[in-house]
Amino acid sequence: METRTSFYKLIGKSSQMQRLYNMIEKVSHADSTVLITGESGTGKELVAKAIHYNSIRAENPFIPLNCGAIPKDLLESELFGHEKGAFTGAINTRKGRFELADKGTILLDEIGELHPSLQVKLLRVLQEREFERVGGTRTIKVDLRILAATNKDLEEATKKGTFREDLFYRLNVIPIHISPLRERKDDIPMLIDHFINIFMGKMAPSSQQGEQGLTILPETLDVMLKYHWPGNVRELETIIERFVILNETGMVAPDDLPPRFFDTKQRADTSIVSLSQMAPDGMDLQTYLDDIETSFIVQAMEISGGVKSKAATLLGLNRTTFLEKLKKKGLDVKTDAKTNEPPAI
């Protein structure tokens, strides 16, 4: 099959993006509900638009709504609309997003944030395509396609009881996952060029920046390729915008990158975890960090065959600090380095 470098407004040539393009193409022709998952900034909204604008509904409205951004009561009336006098301040009858999206597509973004009482009401819309406005008794029928997006692990949320299982299955008819940028780094150079073009296009040609153009030096690209991109494509987009506007020489050197690009320690653990997926309801940071520390200490002791100075070097610690940590964690057991036996911890 041919390799595509873009699809709708999505850019990327990685195998993950190829699979994504094929998936979008297939689901566009159907009318099924799709659940789009991926870390923040991976392009979930863009994928939803790509589905809508490739579907038979393309001429009709695409209505996005961020379920996490609005308090519950307001969200209810935003989704379902309200009748005049339904609550203080409801001076007029108002259509909700479900009605506005009639014949088109609605994107329920950050669906994992939806309050339980609204989860029940959404279930009915999914099953029957009907609802009442807030304060109303007349049943309104709509013809719409429902897309949902989340950066949370909804299946995990159903196990915890924060998200209804029946709603999850209704939404997850077709799951589409977008990989984080750090797992498809071959897309980075293309995305850089793409955003340079976009932001250069917004500069006056007569401006200094517009005249000299923008070159990312190979050393800079190197650092960018090694970076873990916790904010994914959105983070890349913002950085390029800043380069285009603030750059004075037309060249971007490694020095022009923010300090976080050189923070190797942070790189190690933010790539492992995402707070929203691991612990949507919060966590105990200190316990978590202690566990990670213990795990690495145990591993270092195993790799070094129990030789503490070697283990300390592996972790970039001096021997004294390492011994202190061993003691504090109760891991300070006698081991015989010569037999190369793994320590009994």
Ligand SMILES: Nc1ncnc2c1ncn2[C@@H]1O[C@H](COP(=O)(O)OP(=O)(O)O)[C@@H](O)[C@H]1O
């Ligand atoms: N593959 C891509 N190609 C081009 N632009 C992208 C791509 N993925 C994301 N973007 C851009 O990055 C930004 C964040 O995308 P968005 O869809 O809002 O992400 P999410 O909803 O997952 O947080 C948007 O400006 C979007 O246009």
Ligand SMILES: [Mg+2]
């Ligand atoms: Mg979004």
